[in-house]
Amino acid sequence: MRICAAVLGSPIAHSKSPLLHRAAFAELGMESSEYDRFELRADELEGFLDSHPDHIGFSLTMPLKDRLVTLAVERGWNVDDTAALTAAGNTLVRRSGQVEVANTDVRGIVRAIAPRMEASPDANSGAGAGRATILGAGATAASALVACRDLGIAHVDFRVRNPDRARRVIDLAERIGLTASVADLTRIEPSAIVISTLPAEAAPDPVWDDSLTPGGVALDVAYSAESAFLAAAAAHGLHPVDGTAMLVEQAVAQFEMFLDAARAEDPSTAENLPAADDLSARVAAAMYAALAGPPARAQD
Numbered sequence: 001m002r003i004c005a006a007v008l009g010s011p012i013a014h015s016k017s018p019l020l021h022r023a024a025f026a027e028l029g030m031e032s033s034e035y036d037r038f039e040l041r042a043d044e045l046e047g048f049l050d051s052h053p054d055h056i057g058f059s060l061t062m063p064l065k066d067r068l069v070t071l072a073v074e075r076g077w078n079v080d081d082t083a084a085l086t087a088a089g090n091t092l093v094r095r096s097g098q099v100e101v102a103n104t105d106v107r108g109i110v111r112a113i114a115p116r117m118e119a120s121p122d123a124n125s126g127a128g129a130g131r132a133t134i135l136g137a138g139a140t141a142a143s144a145l146v147a148c149r150d151l152g153i154a155h156v157d158f159r160v161r162n163p164d165r166a167r168r169v170i171d172l173a174e175r176i177g178l179t180a181s182v183a184d185l186t187r188i189e190p191s192a193i194v195i196s197t198l199p200a201e202a203a204p205d206p207v208w209d210d211s212l213t214p215g216g217v218a219l220d221v222a223y224s225a226e227s228a229f230l231a232a233a234a235a236h237g238l239h240p241v242d243g244t245a246m247l248v249e250q251a252v253a254q255f256e257m258f259l260d261a262a263r264a265e266d267p268s269t270a271e272n273l274p275a276a277d278d279l280s281a282r283v284a285a286a287m288y289a290a291l292a293g294p295p296a297r298a299q300d
Helices: 017-027 042-051 065-075 081-086 104-118 139-150 163-175 228-235 243-265 276-290
Strands: 004-009 034-039 057-060 091-095 098-102 131-135 155-159 179-183 193-196 217-220 239-241
Touching: 004 017, 017 034, 017 243, 017 276, 042 065, 057 243, 065 081, 065 098, 081 098, 081 104, 081 139, 081 163, 091 243, 098 243, 104 139, 104 193, 104 217, 104 239, 104 243, 131 139, 139 155, 139 163, 139 193, 155 163, 163 179, 217 228, 217 243, 228 239, 243 276
Parallel strands: 004 034, 004 057, 131 155, 131 193, 155 179, 193 217, 217 239
Antiparallel strands: 057 091, 091 098
């Protein structure tokens, strides 16, 4: 089986997507497959996609995520629920003559957090049960919000620098059946899940409530070498999850989509690949190893 894919965005030189997907290709013996990167502005996306018809899929980063969903609507492409809800897409695949757009960041966050929650039943009781705190209110915060819904959260407290910019996520919370509140970045109240969607250089130093229930989970989407946010979370009894977990898990979800699209084109090309569960685990393990991270993905 051969897959031709790439990551698009600007700036793109720092992207770890080629490292991750190439590691997956190597693990599965797909030596002829290719995964490249292209520097691309939002106004260049449409022309680029039209001029690269042989690529079965693309990963997209900023500033292309919003533009991808807009373009998909204009062209009548299939937009999955995650991309439609968040108005942002990070994945495009071409399958049997159709184009599909998705936001695997949601699945990445769920897959990064869920195993830690399942291992800590105490997080489902106490003052923070059923509640989450999200730092930031941008596109990634929207993905985190939908992920929180999928993780069983009922209320989300957004902590932001400018409350006026939180309207997007507040409206989204209402549409997906969650309650939400907005406050500044000075304090984190009791929560089963705390997610920072802020850049590493913009991380605040809030006061953490003393009544936080031990066993909760904190995720820092930024995958910097050291996270003061995660260090503070761990000091208050939460399980810290660094951004590489989300990075890998969303990439695994993308890879699964690329592979499914390739199988749809020619089912016989999948004959030498392992069964679905084993394949997913091996892809995740290869990606984590490429980042020198955990040896394998925790089970969903």
